[in-house]
């Protein structure tokens with residue numbers, strides 16, 4: 090059989106696409122700290138930073154040292170860990186904040202300022218001339234220290250396009266490493282993201298970072314569209330935690346990008362660590378991992394309907410785009426319910442080391458369905474039923490089958 094091309098990989102004509110060449114800026118320790126339930130102490134921040142570093146994210150973004158004394162000390166402590174990931178801190182476009190940040194030992198600064206009319210009017214109250222002048226001063230200063238610098242506009246999708254492109258062009262000429270686009274309010278859709286990033290790609294020569302909030306469920310799709318249009322860096326947080334309902338989740342982005350380029354993602358990140366990292370963060374912020382979470386949700390690899398179960402048992406790729414073993418997870422075929430099918434039951438019979446003919450398996454499957462119509466059956470119940478059936482099969486009744494359930 091000839092090797093098939095991955096139909097989900099980017100097409101040759103997608104010359105802008107960076108889906109197979111991008112970096113993650115992991116912001117659990119910045120955006121994630123803005124999640125309602127997040128109150129990380131120093132030890133917890135260090136534990137999370139180390140875990141994410143081992144996982145392989147390229148950058149860690151930390152809360153501004155200007156936020157509080159403790160934030161500044163924590164930032165310094167994480168810088169001293171000697172991690173492989175580059176350490177960034179996130180600061181307002183202000184000289185005082187930039188100076189504080191430079192003194193912590195970070196590798197770079199993510200600078201941000203609101204550019205939408207809403208923020209210009211109701212938040213900082215400054216016009217674009219002021220923003221440009223401020224940006225120039227702050228960027229020049231950070232550049233003079235030799236640190237990495239990114240300049241981002243907050244609420245980019247509700248900012249005037251001409252204003253945006255002008256300010257990005259200005260900071261690009263000053264030599265920033267990256268410009269950033271932020272969907273602060275989660276209003277953007279993938280098409281709008283693609284168009285804005287593609288336009289920006291034609292205007293600046295530096296890298297492009299993107300940050301997407303998930304208010305309308307587009308955060309992963311938007312990140313993907315941004316990469317297709319040439320963005321180079323994506324912000325994530327573990328389980329997506331952040332302001333309101335958060336941003337692009339690390340695990341969800343990994344799932345999406347794995348489908349496009351399994352080898353690339355598996356070569357970069359220790360995917361089997363995802364579950365532990367999510368549990369660590371979930372526990373720290375006192376939440377449960379959602380049942381339908383990407384990869385690690387409790388039913389992410391559970392197959393139920395008889396038709397699915399049969400095909401999965403023949404070849405998992407029929408109904409699985411992600412291989413559970415690549416993420417240290419296992420597949421589960423659920424059989425104790427009315428939608429079950431005899432192929433799945435036969436598989437369980439074999440796992441239990443019982444010997445039954447196909448006719449017998451079909452018969453016991455019918456009995457499972459009868460019971461399951463009354464109430465769902467746990468795997469323990471089903472196993473007991475199968476064992477009892479197997480035992481009784483040695484002494485069948487008149488129709489040749491053991492009877493476990495009254496069939497009227």
Ligand code: HCA
Nearest residue numbers: 201241243244269271273300
């Ligand atoms: C916020 C700021 C930010 C910044 C994103 C960025 C946003 O509102 O707290 O620096 O790119 O969503 O705009 O998180």
Ligand code: CU
Nearest residue numbers: 120273300332
């Ligand atoms: Cu944000």
